[in-house]
Amino acid sequence: MPRTALTPTSLGGPDVADPTGTAIDSTLVTNGVVINAADPSRTMLRVANSAGSTKKITIRAGGKDGPAWMRSQGDAEVSVAASGTRWIGPFSEARYLQHGGKLNLDFESGFTGTITAFKIARNL
Numbered sequence: 001m002p003r004t005a006l007t008p009t010s011l012g013g014p015d016v017a018d019p020t021g022t023a024i025d026s027t028l029v030t031n032g033v034v035i036n037a038a039d040p041s042r043t044m045l046r047v048a049n050s051a052g053s054t055k056k057i058t059i060r061a062g063g064k065d066g067p068a069w070m071r072s073q074g075d076a077e078v079s080v081a082a083s084g085t086r087w088i089g090p091f092s093e094a095r096y097l098q099h100g101g102k103l104n105l106d107f108e109s110g111f112t113g114t115i116t117a118f119k120i121a122r123n124l
Helices: 026-031
Strands: 009-011 022-024 033-035 043-049 055-059 076-080 085-088 103-107 113-120
Touching: 022 026, 043 055, 043 076, 055 085, 076 085
Parallel strands: 009 113
Antiparallel strands: 022 113, 033 103, 043 085, 043 113, 055 076, 055 103
């Protein structure tokens, strides 16, 4: 199954409403998430875990035919405490950018909660 596309909220204006986020459900856990046309160095994630235990989100290293020349450093796993929220990023393009300008994310089995992607404006 294809990854679920997540569209970042721009943090570039003087007034940004707090988005509710995308539900992390069994589909997202099974298929993962993709941020298309990503700019990893300007991408932040807000991940809320509503599961009863600590769960991990994995930021996938770039593939062998992509632009990420530091991909050999591997994936990054970040733990999110039970009933907690974690801000993650920004990310290194040299390590995480996938072929086609994508950023891929995966979730540990049983992860529930929400994920929100933010794109930091260059003028901030």
